[in-house]
Amino acid sequence: MGRAGEYDEREAQRVAAGRAATSPRRRPRGDDDEDVAALPRTPVRFTAHFFWRFRWWYALIIILEVGAAVSSIVMPYAIGQIVGAVTQWAGEAGAQRDIGAAVSGPLVLFVALAIGEVVFNRASGACRVYVSPRQRTGIARAMFDYLQRHSQHYFSNHFAGALSARIAETSVGVNMTLSTVIFEFLPLAITLAVSIFLLSSASLVLASFTLAWSAVFILVSYWMARRAQPYAEKHAAARSATSGRIVDTVTNLANVRLFARGDYEREQLAAVQGREIAVASRAMWFSEKVQWFQMGAALVLKVGMLYFALTLWRDGRIDVAAFVMSTSLSLLVINDARNLGRRFLEVFEYVGNIANGVRTIMQPYEIVDRPGARDVVIRRGDIAFENVTFGYDSERPVFRDLDLVIPAGQRVGLVGFSGSGKSTLVNLLLRLYEPQQGRIMIDGVDIRDMTQDALHRQIGLIPQDPSLFHRSLADNIRYGRPEASLEDIRAAARGASADGFISEMPLQYDALVGERGVKLSGGQRQRVAIARVILKNAPILVLDEATSALDSITERVIQDCLDTVMQGRTVIAIAHRLSTIAHLDRILVFDHGTLVQDGSHDALLAQPGTYQRLWRQQAGGFLPTS
Incomplete structure (x- = not known):
């Protein structure tokens, strides 16, 4: 048999010994391994799948974010209590009451909240540092594992660079979607809820005004973000077209020189850039409208809260502590909500990237191993x-x-x-x-x-x-x-x-x-x-x-x-x-x-x-x- 006989003995041993190492379906599974055949094929379920893999870490992050948000939003209450205590002390100065004793309780609360905000926030950040890169690489690895098992027909219909980009965009998209929801939307929701609760303890008028403002602000921000999405997509497509034109020309610079078409290529690039400028201008003008709305809404909250607080204080329906708390809360709410429209737009973009990646990569396989398929050793070659x-x-x-x-x-x-x-x-x-x-x-x-x-x-x-x-x-x-x-x-x-x-x-x-x-x-x-x-x-x-x-x-x-x-x-x-x-x-x-x-x-x-x-x-x- 010569070489074939030599192969027969050696390959039989190698297949038996190296089967687990060379077969992706049979390799030893680690903690981060995925059953790629079971990966979901819709954006929401796909994102939830990888969220669930780190569910305990995310549970801890959510608890810490809630702690940080509550610590931050309760600070105006502590400040109001300190101001109220100082005002009361000033009114009772004749009694020579110790100011330290007057403000000790609210001051301890304020310090505890300030420390809590820092500790909770940084502990959450440390968890994020652990989870984020592992989740991103895990998604990329799972999608790559799924991708490499597609048939030749699949790859003949897709560009390799586009597939690589889809994997990168999807892995980043899942990370950023979860990060935005947990680190942006969740703290804002807690801020609004706690603010309304604290204001309701002082005045139902202030709480009702904040609740109505929050509902209108969120709904309009969401609506404007949906309106802005097509502009953002067209702007991204225009940028891609410009980049593609530059890459295409640079790749073929030898032809450009040999055919003396430098002026033509510059004119063509200018035309593509002109279209990009037009699309970018429309997108940026709409963004300006969003900014006008957000700044106007912030103005309404600040002025409205100040007006109602002054009116209620004048009528004796709230004290100085509630007045200070309400005005401080309005500033915190505005600070947390000022980029809500942009965050909505980013989430739409991330979800769109996830949808594109899942739709492209997670297609059913055309060629699969039959149930019970074996690692057969070819001994003759008929x-x-x-x-x-x-x-x-x-x-x-x-x-x-x-x-x-x-x-x-x-x-x-x-x-x-x-x-x-x-x-x-x-x-x-x-x-x-x-x-x-x-x-x-x-x-x-x-x-x-x-x-x-x-x-x-x-x-x-x-x-x-x-x-x-x-x-x-x-x-x-x-x-x-x-x-x-x-x-x-x-x-x-x-x-x-x-x-x-x-x-x-x-x-x-x-x-x-x-x-x-x-x-x-x-x-x-x-x-x-x-x-x-x-x-x-x-x-x-x-x-x-x-x-x-x-x-x-x-x-x-x-x-x-x-x-x-x-x-x-x-x-x-x-x-x-x-x-x-x-x-x-x-x-x-x-x-x-x-x-x-x-x-x-x-x-x-x-x-x-x-x-x-x-x-x-x-x-x-x-x-x-x-």
């Missing part, structure tokens, strides 16, 4: 497509009732014009898509009865355009076998003719490759990808134009390496350059999803048909486009 029908659009199938058997250890090349079904066959084998009919078997096991992780661990893929992580070369090569030593990595790199250029780099295997490997040439990226698959040492190998980015000399070297790697493995190779697969055991020729020819290179070349025509029509070794 592949069979049985009565497979599949189409990306179900109304236009690529394959109809495809039957195909590839025995273990056979090296097979796939040939055909673009759109003939070559890549689709590989995508189905990798279970990136599900057939609408039929089944795909490996070693007699339906791949749907394997876990997706088990299937992907045991198939090595070298794509036409390999993508690397922005990590070191060593990390990229060992990605398929995390426990590999540096010597294993070097051996794989030598097998892919990558060790030479890596050794010439200043940091060698510790060198970072840049985003998607942009610091490397196309050929270097391809060799790193080949080294990664060599190290993975899977029993089934898929080559999708694996040497297309290499020069002819390097291609010959890599082809020799691949020929060695292919020994004892089941190989499926897609190629446009027919010379790269002519030596394989078998060639399958597809045309519009139909297997039209099947045989060796010599046999197919000897008989009239599609393969013979393709071979003769090749220009520079590549297939014609049609």
Whole structure:
């Protein structure tokens, strides 16, 4: 069996030993792990879910916030009592009463409230410091965990950057929504409730006036915030459009220079910015209206409270202590409520971000492991497509009732014009898509009865355009076998003719490759990808134009390496350059999803048909486009 036998023994042990570490469904669960399948898919329930995870911390925070708010709002009462005691002492000065004794009670209350406000407030802040980053990262981790299990079809319909932004916005949105409710709305509600209670003990007129003002202020602030929301959304969209235009131009600055279109791009940016200015002006003018309302409402409360307090004091219906308390309370209420409209608007924005993130990320999975799916070890590598029908659009199938058997250890090349079904066959084998009919078997096991992780661990893929992580070369090569030593990595790199250029780099295997490997040439990226698959040492190998980015000399070297790697493995190779697969055991020729020819290179070349025509029509070794 050679390499396949070596793989068989080692992989069986590795799958059994490393199953928990490599399978996200079976890894050891910690306190912060989420059952991602159970994550809610509505904004309110999603937010409540993560609130519940920290419910005891939030209960403590709420208690502390209530304590801080009560301490703050009761201070005017203490001040009123101090002023009342001083006034009474002044009236009884002839009796030579000790002022210390007169104000000791209210003064102790005031000091206790001042200390309580500080202690409660900072204790609440300390709890927030603990909860907030853990909750944000927990949400991001749970959403990322959910996201990475989506099908290839899902990712083909969404931009990677947009998905990343959705996760960040949602995690921040949940944090900020809960923070605003607990640290802004709750203290204001307590302030209003306690103020009305304290005022009612002094005068029902003052309490009724404050209650009516509070109801009108909250309702109008909420209504204006809802009215302002569309303006804010349009302003945000306009800012995004401007940023997008700048990024698009900067990304294509080479083209701008080569086509001498600098003036045009500046004019286009000015036009986009002009639209942003118009939208921003409307949004800011509406914000000014909100500010006018809030300042006017604050003026009404201050003047009204002062008027009623003076009138009641003049008529002897309240004393000096109640007069001071009522005027002080009005200032505190105004201070807490002055940004209520803006807070409403922020909450709407946060909830909108949560809704967008949940709606985008938390969609039902298209491809899932069947109940009871197993971590099957592929021991031989037999592949069979049985009565497979599949189409990306179900109304236009690529394959109809495809039957195909590839025995273990056979090296097979796939040939055909673009759109003939070559890549689709590989995508189905990798279970990136599900057939609408039929089944795909490996070693007699339906791949749907394997876990997706088990299937992907045991198939090595070298794509036409390999993508690397922005990590070191060593990390990229060992990605398929995390426990590999540096010597294993070097051996794989030598097998892919990558060790030479890596050794010439200043940091060698510790060198970072840049985003998607942009610091490397196309050929270097391809060799790193080949080294990664060599190290993975899977029993089934898929080559999708694996040497297309290499020069002819390097291609010959890599082809020799691949020929060695292919020994004892089941190989499926897609190629446009027919010379790269002519030596394989078998060639399958597809045309519009139909297997039209099947045989060796010599046999197919000897008989009239599609393969013979393709071979003769090749220009520079590549297939014609049609």
